[in-house]
Amino acid sequence: MEPTTCRTLAAPVVARLEDRRSVFECWLRRVEDEADAGGVVDEARRTLWDARHHCSAFVLGVDASVVRSNDDGEPAGSAGMPMLEALTHAGLTDVVAVVSRWFGGTKLGTGGLARAYGGVVREALEQAVPLTRVLVEEVDVRIGHDLAGRLEHDLRARGVSIGEARYAQEVTLPVLVPVRDAPSLPDLLAELSGGRADLVAASARRRWVDAPDDT
Structure with a gap:
């Protein structure tokens, strides 16, 4: 059956999380398509140019059928996938999350990275107003x-x-x-x-x- 309602983001959200001096900043934005989502990633790279990584995940379509994630150089599965899981669990669509990370000098390990990347997206989602x-x-x-x-x-x-x-x-x-x-x-x-x-x-x-x- 064709969906007749869906939920997205009413306004942009920015959230931050720190773990062992590594700083994770999440931009949560409403987007129309993949090109729009890519534009948010590019904006983060330009604006937060001193961050080492700019990982991303997005969900698109009224049935949330288009999903993508990118680890941007972090260990495979440690960034984009936890971010995507947070988005899909929230039940939102037409939304992108970009998390920029400043390395604090201490390696967090794959598990620590997954908790931090997923955690900062969940924190942003807690602040978000759904539409x-x-x-x-x-x-x-x-x-x-x-x-x-x-x-x-x-x-x-x-x-x-x-x-x-x-x-x-x-x-x-x-x-x-x-x-x-x-x-x-x-x-x-x-x-x-x-x-x-x-x-x-x-x-x-x-x-x-x-x-x-x-x-």
């Missing part, structure tokens, strides 16, 4: 000028999002409803308009939008 994205169906609703204002008010009162109205012989209201609620829209329109609103079925289109709050 729900919803797959919506946008359809045009046509109604007479005399009822348009009231219908728009009543739809908004029911939690239905309305785009910018278009005025001609009739008023066209772009109505956005979650895909899961779309089958009930005709009945709702009939109830609120007394059967005078016309749903333009051919106008239906789908897109992802950020929900106003976490649902």
Whole structure:
């Protein structure tokens, strides 16, 4: 079944962790695609140029099906994979974590590195505010000028999002409803308009939008 909701990051987060004088700084960002994620890694390299490593992990897609990690010179499996595990456990998608490390002079070993890299990402995730994205169906609703204002008010009162109205012989209201609620829209329109609103079925289109709050 096609996903109709997913969770991502509402705002960037920066977290730091220190272990035996090695410092780990995590940048947690929302991204759109692999190129976007790579851009965050490049930015970290430029900005934190004196760090020895810039390890990364990201999760992409509404079904979180695209996952990648990079150890950036650390022992295999000691950095990128623990970071990725932290991200996937959090249930977020379209997010990248970049952890820059300044070596403190004491080797931490593979286990110590894994705990530190995974730990600083988990710390960033604890500070993060999740954002729900919803797959919506946008359809045009046509109604007479005399009822348009009231219908728009009543739809908004029911939690239905309305785009910018278009005025001609009739008023066209772009109505956005979650895909899961779309089958009930005709009945709702009939109830609120007394059967005078016309749903333009051919106008239906789908897109992802950020929900106003976490649902």
